Amino acid sequence: MRPGARIAAAIEVLEAILNRYQPVAMALTDWGKAHRFAGSGDRNAIGGLVYDALRRRASLAWALGDDGPRALAIGAAPQALGISAEAVIAACDGAEHSPPPLSDAERAGLTRDMAEAPDAARADIPEWLWPSFSAQFGGNAVAEGEAMARRAPADLRVNTLKSTQEKVLKALLPFGAAPCPVSPIGIRVPPPSGAQRTPNLQAEAAFQAGWFEIQDEGSQIAALLSGAGxxxxxxxxxxxxxxxTLALAALMQNTGQLYAYDADRNQLKPIFDRIKRANVRNVQVLRAGDETALAALGPRFDVVLADAPCTGTGTWRRRPDAKWRLKPEALAARQAEQRSVLARAASLVKPGGQIVYVTCSILPEENVEQVAAFLDAHRDFRIVPTADAWAAAGLAGEVPVSADGRSDTLLLSPGRHGTDGFFIAVLARSA
Ligand SMILES: C[S@@+](CC[C@H](N)C(=O)[O-])C[C@H]1O[C@@H](n2cnc3c(N)ncnc32)[C@H](O)[C@@H]1O
Known part of the structure; x- marks a missing residue:
């Protein structure tokens, strides 16, 4: 397909997402089914363009003066398809399968200087969240927002129960794989640029053999810092x-006891196959939602990992549509769940043990504010500063600097660390 046809296709898919509220993956699949002539290269390029348009929705809308599917697809096209603004203008010539020619405003929008745009638009952050976002990142807020509007790499965690970093790196060399900056068992595969293909790492023999898991480096750092061993x-x-769970099992070298619990049976479903593939043998999966069985286990745990339900604001690079769908009510609902998860964790950890509270959110309401409220209500817990948790976990290398400048808890961010946004707090119970 020529660039004009790819842009026209992206407009169609964005219409389904923005006007008919279809989930992104479904809208792309439906388009593929209805256009069987399109090859995998075309489908990949159209997907890249759609995701980029959603990642940069506010800045593109400001530049082109329009928030509709056509403006977003045209605005995102140069970067997403790896072509010049002039090539986009030429591609939209109104011929069959191409969008109608660009208006003057659209042409101007393709090269508009973003320096004049409001900060929230430059950062591609929803306006209602900007106060919280900018309070969190201070002078780096626009740069952090911009980093969240870029494509994400694929991070992998080497399954040390089955393989080594060296072996996996060798297997994935054709994809440009390199060690992650912080995690000693992490490997990073860079994102495709322009219309390049997204590598399908799960189709690789090394994945099928259970040598690695797809897992953001932020998640890996959370498991490494947990103190599980x-x-x-x-x-x-x-x-x-x-x-x-799989990361913890590997850290525990398949020894000790690792219990996996979730309130929701559907969420838990994939865990059984994953445990088998990874050769994990020390996990007991509890019946989902069986609070009585859970309570009966307490308070015995050295470590309770509370990877709490959250808004997922740290994963916007991968799920850009969620950025614009998030509403204040959803944030409030997640906060309530986080409070109850933390209280439950406190009842299960043994004296002298620790809770590791984790979210994939960058909002202080879900992170430091939750920790402060928890510590207020639970006087037998204290926070373990990141450097101490790092040393106690036996981790080498420099302790990552928290993106909010704090030293008691760790905020990882795309802008500063190249990870998804993650928050990690280690809360120790007095012995
Ligand atoms: C961030 S996700 C977990 C991701 C998972 N730990 C991983 O690394 O793949 C949060 C999970 O918390 C679960 N959840 C929500 N409320 C809960 C509760 N009160 N108790 C236990 N799990 C809960 C959700 O069903 C969801 O699966």
Missing amino acids: PRKQVLDLCAGAGGK
């Missing part, structure tokens, strides 16, 4: 599909 009693309280 051989022969410990560990609870993954919000285990979901088990991403962190």
Whole structure:
């Protein structure tokens, strides 16, 4: 397909997403089914363009003076398709399968200077969240927003129960794989640029053999900092599909006892196959929502990982549509859930043990404010400063500097660390 046809296709898909509220993946699949002539290269390029348009929705809307599917697709096209603004103008010639020619405002929008735009638009952050976002990142807020509007790499965690970083790196060399900056068991595959193909790492033999998991470096750091290790009693309280459960099991070298719990049976479903593929043998998956069985285990745990439900604001690079769908009511609902997860964790950790509170959010309301409220209500807990948790976990290398400048808790961010946004707080219970 020529660039004009790809832009026209992206407009169609964005209409389904923005006007008919279809989820992005479904809208792209439906388009593919209805246009079977389009090859995988075309589908990949159209997907890249759609995701980029959603990532940069506010800045593109400001530049082109319009928030509609056509403006967003045209505005995102140069970067997403790796072509010049002039090539986009030429591609939209109104011929069959191409969009109608650009208006003067659209042409001007393609090269508009963003320096004049309001900060929230430059940062591509929803206006209602800007006060909170800018308070969190201070003078770096626009740069952090811009980093969140870029494509994300694929981070992998080497499954040390089955392989080594060296072996996985070798297997994935054709994808430009390189070690992650912080995690000693992390590997990063750079995102595609322009219309390049997104690598399908899960189709690789090394993945099928259980040598690695797709897991953001931020998640890996959370597991590494948790203090889970051989022969410990560990609870993954919000285990979901088990991403962190598998990381904890590997850290524990398949020894001790690791319990995986989640309130929701559907979230937990994939964990069983993943455990098998990863050769994990020290996990007991509790029946979803069985609070009585859970309570009966307490307070015995050395470590309770509370990977709490959250708004997911740290994962906007990967789920850009969620950025614009998030509403204040959803934030309030997640905060209530976080309070209850933390209180539950407190009842299960043993004296002298620790809770590791994690979110994939960058909002202080879900992070430092939750921790402060928890510590107020639980006088037998204290915060373990990041450097101390780092040393206690036996981690080498420099302690990452928190994106909010704090030293008691760790905020990881795309702008500063190249990870998704993650918050990690280690809360120790007095012995
Ligand atoms: C961030 S996700 C977990 C992701 C998972 N730990 C991973 O690494 O793949 C949060 C999970 O918390 C679960 N959840 C929500 N409320 C809960 C509660 N009160 N107790 C336990 N789990 C809960 C959700 O079902 C969801 O699976």
